[in-house]
Amino acid sequence: MNKKHHPGYTAYLHSVIVAGTAILLASMCAVVRIPVSYYCPVIALLALLTSAFPIKIPETDLKISVGDTFFFTNLLLFGTDVGVITAALQGLIGSLRAKSARRRLEFTLFNVGALALAARISGSVFYSLYRRGPLFEAGKVSFLEIIAPIGALAVVHYLLNSASVAAIIALDVRRNVYMVWRKNLSWTVATYFANASVAALIAFNVSLFGLWVLGVAAPVVLMTYATYNTYRQKIESHICELRELNSLYMRTVESLALAVDAKDQTTHGHIRRVRAYAVGLARLLGVTAPTELLAIETGALLHDIGKLAIEDFILNKPGKLSQQEFERMKIHSAAGEEILQQIQFPFPVAKYVRSHHERWNGTGYPDNLKGEQIPLGARILTIADSYDAIRSSRPYKPQRGREEAAAIMRQDAGTAFDPTLAELFVQNVDNLEAEAVAAAREIPEMSYRNCVSSCTPMVPEDRRALDPIDFSFELVSLYEFCAIAARNLNLEDILSGLDRRIRRLVPSNTCVFFLQASDSILEAAYASGTSAELFLRLRIGLGRGVSGWAAAHHRPMLNAAARLEFDEPNPVALPLRHALAVPLLLNGDCLGTISVYGQEHITYSERDSNLLQAVARQAAPAIAWARSRGRASEQRWIDPVTGVHTAGYLTAAGSALIDSCAHTGNALHLVFLHLTNLARVVDLFGHERSETVFREFAETLRVDTRGTDLLARFGPDGFVLLIAGIDSKGLAQRLQRLEKSVKSQLVSTAARIECRIGVASYPEDGDSIQALLEKILSQVERLGDCGDFERPANALRVLQFPIA
Numbered sequence: 001m002n003k004k005h006h007p008g009y010t011a012y013l014h015s016v017i018v019a020g021t022a023i024l025l026a027s028m029c030a031v032v033r034i035p036v037s038y039y040c041p042v043i044a045l046l047a048l049l050t051s052a053f054p055i056k057i058p059e060t061d062l063k064i065s066v067g068d069t070f071f072f073t074n075l076l077l078f079g080t081d082v083g084v085i086t087a088a089l090q091g092l093i094g095s096l097r098a099k100s101a102r103r104r105l106e107f108t109l110f111n112v113g114a115l116a117l118a119a120r121i122s123g124s125v126f127y128s129l130y131r132r133g134p135l136f137e138a139g140k141v142s143f144l145e146i147i148a149p150i151g152a153l154a155v156v157h158y159l160l161n162s163a164s165v166a167a168i169i170a171l172d173v174r175r176n177v178y179m180v181w182r183k184n185l186s187w188t189v190a191t192y193f194a195n196a197s198v199a200a201l202i203a204f205n206v207s208l209f210g211l212w213v214l215g216v217a218a219p220v221v222l223m224t225y226a227t228y229n230t231y232r233q234k235i236e237s238h239i240c241e242l243r244e245l246n247s248l249y250m251r252t253v254e255s256l257a258l259a260v261d262a263k264d265q266t267t268h269g270h271i272r273r274v275r276a277y278a279v280g281l282a283r284l285l286g287v288t289a290p291t292e293l294l295a296i297e298t299g300a301l302l303h304d305i306g307k308l309a310i311e312d313f314i315l316n317k318p319g320k321l322s323q324q325e326f327e328r329m330k331i332h333s334a335a336g337e338e339i340l341q342q343i344q345f346p347f348p349v350a351k352y353v354r355s356h357h358e359r360w361n362g363t364g365y366p367d368n369l370k371g372e373q374i375p376l377g378a379r380i381l382t383i384a385d386s387y388d389a390i391r392s393s394r395p396y397k398p399q400r401g402r403e404e405a406a407a408i409m410r411q412d413a414g415t416a417f418d419p420t421l422a423e424l425f426v427q428n429v430d431n432l433e434a435e436a437v438a439a440a441r442e443i444p445e446m447s448y449r450n451c452v453s454s455c456t457p458m459v460p461e462d463r464r465a466l467d468p469i470d471f472s473f474e475l476v477s478l479y480e481f482c483a484i485a486a487r488n489l490n491l492e493d494i495l496s497g498l499d500r501r502i503r504r505l506v507p508s509n510t511c512v513f514f515l516q517a518s519d520s521i522l523e524a525a526y527a528s529g530t531s532a533e534l535f536l537r538l539r540i541g542l543g544r545g546v547s548g549w550a551a552a553h554h555r556p557m558l559n560a561a562a563r564l565e566f567d568e569p570n571p572v573a574l575p576l577r578h579a580l581a582v583p584l585l586l587n588g589d590c591l592g593t594i595s596v597y598g599q600e601h602i603t604y605s606e607r608d609s610n611l612l613q614a615v616a617r618q619a620a621p622a623i624a625w626a627r628s629r630g631r632a633s634e635q636r637w638i639d640p641v642t643g644v645h646t647a648g649y650l651t652a653a654g655s656a657l658i659d660s661c662a663h664t665g666n667a668l669h670l671v672f673l674h675l676t677n678l679a680r681v682v683d684l685f686g687h688e689r690s691e692t693v694f695r696e697f698a699e700t701l702r703v704d705t706r707g708t709d710l711l712a713r714f715g716p717d718g719f720v721l722l723i724a725g726i727d728s729k730g731l732a733q734r735l736q737r738l739e740k741s742v743k744s745q746l747v748s749t750a751a752r753i754e755c756r757i758g759v760a761s762y763p764e765d766g767d768s769i770q771a772l773l774e775k776i777l778s779q780v781e782r783l784g785d786c787g788d789f790e791r792p793a794n795a796l797r798v799l800q801f802p803i804a
Contacts, residue, residue: 009171013110016164020113023120024088027081040078044086046070048093068192071119072153072199076146077206079134080123087119088112114164122157126150135203143204154196158189257301259308269440270388275300276436277384281425285380295347296377302349303356303381306336317549320559333357334366352377356385359416379418383409383425386416388436402433474504478615482622491626495526498594498619505615506608508596510576514540514547515584515592515627522551522592530599531574533660533724537710540565547593550581554590556609557581562597580604582612586620591627594619639713641691642698650712650720654769657710657724658762668762669731670769671721671738672776673701677753678717693753697742704741720773728761735759 047070071090075083091111127133129149166181257271278300279293287293307315310332314325321329337354355369355378362370374382390405400408406426413422425432478501482494489497499511510529517523520542527535543552546560562576581595594616598604637649645653654670661668675697682690694717701719705711710722723734735757742755760772 009168012167012171013106016117016168017109017113020088020116021109024084024112024116027084027116027120030081031085040074040082043070043074043077044082044089047074047086048089068157068195069198069202072150072196073202075119075123075126075153076135076150076199076203080120080127083123084116084119087115091115110168114168115161118157118160118164121160122153125156126153135206143200146200146204150196150200151193154192157196158192162188253298253301256305259305270392271301271304272439273388273436274303274381274384276439277387277425277432278380280428280432280435281380281384281421282377284424284428285421291347292377295345295349295352296380298345298347298349299352299356299377299381300384302336302340303353303385304332304336305339305353306332306334308339309335317557322558330357330365348375348377351375352381354378356381358382360413360418361415364416374418379421383417383421386412387425387429391433402429405429474501475611475614477501478505479618482618489626491623492526494619494622494626496528498615499526499528502594502596502612502615505611506580506596506604507598507602508580509599509602510535510597512538512547512595512597513592513623514538514551514581514595515623516551516590522548525592530597531576531664533657533664533666534574535565536657536660538565546579547581547595550583550593550595551590554583554585556583556613558606558609559604565595575599578603580608580612582609582616584616584620584623586624591620591624642695642713644698644702644719645710645712647712647714647720650710650714650722651769653710654722657722658768661724661762666725667727669723669726670760670762670772670776671723671735672714672718672758672760672773673721673742674718674756674758675753676717676756681753697755700741701738704738714773731759731761 047068068090071083071086074086091114092108095108095111126149129152130146135146162181163177167177169175170177170180275297279297282293282296287296310329314321314329317325333354333356337350340350340353343349352375354366355374358364358367358369358374358378359382360371360374360379362368387405387409390400390408391402392399406429409417409422409426413419478498481497481501495513498513502508502511508529510527510532512524512528512532512535513526514522515525517539522540522542524535524538527533527538540548542548545565546557546562547565549560550557558580560579560581562579563574565579566574576597577600578598579595580597581593583593584591594612596604596612637645639646657668660666675694678690678694681693698711698713698719701711701721705721709724712720712722714720721738723731726734739757758776760766760775762772765775766772
């Protein structure tokens with residue numbers, strides 16, 4: 001037995017089968033003892049044929065037939081026993097469509113028994129009210145005499161039949177009997193009355209004119225049945241067409257939604273989740289009208305379509321919008337209404353989209369609507385949109401947890417949100433969020449997203465001229481410095497001199513110069529001040545973070561969160577809060593940015609932004625000239641085989657890192673990776689293959705390092721990786737990732753090499769790069785193939801990699 005069955009399922013099933021079988025056998029014995037007209041089996045055959053080919057009700061899984069017409073006819077003309085046998089045969093035919101043999105046997109026995117019981121009881125009710133024998137034997141009767149008994153017959157047979165079916169289904173699937181009956185069977189009462197009425201007309205006319213009436217009535221019933229079936233097929237065809245049109249409509253709406261999703265890179269999946277929240281909340285509220293639900297669903301998908309009228313650099317800005325940018329952003333709700341009005345939806349989608357940023361207390365936009373002046377659909381969209389925004393991460397804020405988001409919703413109920421709707425949403429937030437997460441998984445993967453990060457955003461053409469600024473003595477001094485520096489100083493000295501002068505113009509705790517390392521990457525070429533060691537050699541993708549956004553869009557970024565420069569949400573207790581980044585522009589190209597950062601007490605103004613842009617205009621030519629002059633000399637610090645820094649650069653840069661760590665108290669870890677048995681690769685495959693292996697190994701290490709790490713070649717078969725600013729636990733995680741990356745790089749062949757990894761930490765294992773290297777080298781020589789990660793200084797592993 002199915003474990004899902006109710007405990008009473010088996011008892012009820014067997015009771016109906018036993019009782020019904022007993023009644024059927026008794027009726028069969030009674031029929032055998034008395035003569036029966038040959039019309040009786042003919043009518044029974046008609047009942048079986050029509051029961052075998054029921055008509056499906058469009059848009060449901062339910063079916064009806066006119067078989068009951070002939071069942072009622074047999075019962076009225078020839079008595080209850082004939083009616084019981086006819087009903088049992090109907091149940092037998094109707095049960096043969098079950099899929100499994102076991103279930104087919106259960107259904108057959110149950111249906112035969114249930115229909116026999118219903119026929120016996122309803123027939124007894126009819127003849128107790130009619131108080132005469134079967135109509136075929138009674139001769140002429142008055143139609144008025146049989147109206148009430150036939151009505152009782154139809155009602156009793158319907159109630160018994162539908163109740164027995166609802167009960168067995170409910171026990172089978174553990175559902176409420178009444179709910180199953182109301183949903184699936186309550187509507188069938190009309191078919192019972194229709195069948196009983198036709199049967200009454202046939203039986204009455206037979207009593208008046210004889211059995212030949214059946215020869216006329218049966219074809220009429222069958223033709224009516226066939227006509228209805230044909231009509232039903234046409235309805236089904238039209239419904240399929242309407243369903244396809246509706247599907248096309250929804251696909252079109254979703255395509256428009258994906259257009260918005262493509263433009264706003266920060267809200268992937270937001271539209272699908274908002275739809276799930278909005279439709280779910282509407283149903284919880286009791287909205288059942290199909291057009292209203294469709295309006296809310298469509299409005300949820302298209303609520304941000306007005307963002308097509310907003311510039312990309314505003315939509316994707318990784319920080320707080322300026323007042324001017326926010327006013328521009330507010331246009332999107334009214335723009336969305338104008339766009340959707342052109343479609344002329346037959347429900348108020350455009351109105352909902354216009355008002356989805358209105359607030360309950362009247363402080364929203366664009367119309368400052370208040371309370372119930374805001375359309376219900378718009379109020380629902382407001383809650384759905386706001387909750388998903390709170391729960392989602394954005395470039396300018398982290399995501400909030402479910403409990404915190406629910407608390408915010410309750411806090412803003414009555415001010416931003418309809419309090420009744422907000423409370424209903426929060427009470428059901430677990431189920432609503434589960435549905436929203438599932439909906440977001442169904443988003444088709446668009447290929448354009450794979451190349452977004454490599455595409456440089458377009459620079460807006462309508463850039464306004466900067467406001468005039470006062471050229472103070474400091475600015476004049478800075479201009480003179482840039483003119484001289486371009487001819488006489490190297491890049492590091494230029495950046496250092498600019499740093500000192502910028503600090504006298506713009507308040508800051510940290511100053512960083514990001515310069516383009518490639519077409520899509522910015523790298524911190526200089527950093528000074530608080531947490532400078534975290535920024536040193538930090539790499540940021542173009543369009544990412546604060547500085548990446550400023551460089552990609554050729555626009556300043558004012559008072560963004562400093563932590564956005566890092567991939568980590570909260571990098572190593574970063575004390576800096578506000579950031580100001582301006583692009584270094586020269587002849588329409590961006591060389592990088594000047595970025596300054598302030599702690600809690602520093603907030604940047606438009607004047608600060610204008611001053612720093614003035615600095616950037618003068619500094620850009622000097623920086624470009626120094627970089628072009630210095631690239632040739634920088635090549636001596638690059639290993640020609642692997643493309644990473646040489647050991648000489650390691651000594652100089654490593655010493656600077658140790659000095660910085662000594663000042664800040666941060667840890668510095670030196671990871672030594674030593675490849676052995678490379679000589680065997682040379683013997684088997686040649687020197688060129690050995691260099692290829694070494695180059696691939698270096699690229700694997702380069703991909704796995706952060707922008708603040710320093711990677712250098714050390715000797716003919718080793719590398720050194722300097723990692724600053726993480727604790728021993730973070731180091732262990734880095735080492736595990738590094739080991740996994742290295743293992744997956746190479747493929748199998750006859751030759752094998754080993755990679756030994758050793759770690760030493762400043763200041764525990766040495767106070768200089770040389771001391772840390774000596775500690776590592778002694779480990780490599782002394783230790784074998786084992787080690788542990790409990791203390792980074794003792795960490796040593798031997799990894800074997802097959803070489804292709």
